[in-house]
Amino acid sequence: MSVIEVKDLCYTYGINTPFEKKAVIDLNLSVNEGEVIGLIGHTGSGKSTFVQMLNGLIKPTSGKVFLNGEDIWEKPKEIRKIRFKVGMVFQYPEYQLFDETVYKDISFGPMNKGLGEKEIDETVRKAAKFVGLSDELLNQSPFDLSGGEKRRAAIAGVIAMDPDVLVLDEPTAGLDPMGRNLLLSQIMQYHRERKNTIIIVSHSMEDIAKIADRVMVINSGKLEMLDTPAKVFSEAERLEKMGLEVPQITKIMLALKEKGYEVSDGILTVEQAFLEVVNLLKKEGKI
């Protein structure tokens, strides 16, 4: 069943001003329950604008967003309820931290949701555990944390609302490689346990290739491709025209194929590539 369905979605910034800008154009999409969707696109292609329409932070200029089959803007007064169902982690979310302690800050979402004290405590600790924040950190001021820890705290603040759909806008931007991998695997761990739907925006093709079930490519506000990572990344040329890369290992394998070696396209990880090369060498009788 599709959790989120998007029909002919358009968004224009600054309508009727000299700065008018079409950020999202006629977008159609249907996201299945429990799916991980990777969203890629060049800078300024409209990714952030698109995801902000999924939880009603901005209202589409035209078109509709359906959550579990219901139009989210049917009752504009109750749009807040949607925000608890579709959790949204912004680009550079650490700037939203405000409370005295990390614990209090994480509990902001659950509190707005109207949970009881005990439930709040439970969800906050669980969320903190998912993102790998230790108990000591919970009692510190969020402003005393390191950049990476701040990021984790902010993500925990959204996870604590226990949303059915989790939207992450470049959650790993600006982190070191170790931190990126760790955060990503924690998010995936959370996904496996909670079995929720995840939409993740990223500029790292490697990350997207690793975790996404389907990849959607946006170019100048339009949906260009929507398919499995293997299919999307096998079209290296088309992606490059849109200013996007393919994962480096995919590039290498595509180059091998061009040279006439028999490897399949759409290799996304080093492990797959390793197996593929071993197979190839075996076939040629070299090992």
Place this chain on the structure above:
Amino acid sequence: MIRDITLGQYVPGNGIVHKADPRVKIILLIAFITLIFCAFNFVSLAVIAAAVMIIILLSDVSLKLYFKSLKVIIVIILITSILNIFYGTGTPIWQFGILKITMSGIYRAVFVSVRIVLLILISSCLTFTTSPTDLTDALERLMKPLKVFHIKVHEIAMMMTIALRFVPTLLEETDKIMSAQKARGADMESGGLIKKVKAMTPVLIPLFVSAFRRAYDLAMAMECRCYQGGDGRTRMKSLHIKKSDVFCIIFAVVILTGVVLCDIFIAPII
């Protein structure tokens, strides 16, 4: 949302008004404002209105934007004109208790409304066609004589430039933080005043934190580039009075004399 405010927003363009020297524009704005308050009858007001219309039409900014900036102050116009209607003197044409409407009251109301509209239009024209940097730059030049009184003109202008430069940035940031907190279920629309003010804490604290961080970063960056204040600084863009500016000044002087003459020879209405 917040960014929809048009009052005081620069609109890039290439018209005559855009190209005019910002110093000339500021002086002419001051002259026009004085003029608007010196018009005491409908003829002089009409002359000013015509001049303002000409300037606006020449300004290469869509009329829609001017209307938008008027929309913001429509309440003020309504309130002042209602008050004025009831404050007239002379024989009432309609009376209800102590409320009475007179012909002079109506005149007054129309007059004041037109004055406010003209004020907003002409000042919007300046901000629409002059970038904030040009504005403060011009102000600095105009205030230079104040140095005699040991007023730190350059520092004041620099502070203004920086403040103006960061207004859109801060608005953008407010927008972003508000969205982020709304995404966490913050309720900023409903409830009474106190509840609304309280609901702003999660927005204001991150906003202040980031404003201080920005200020600190900027100070650091300026120091790294050896900024030392105004003495001996030269400019990348120096201002020169051009032929078109002289033309502007002549245009203004003509209007000015016109209004003064009208004021002298036609009986005042208020």
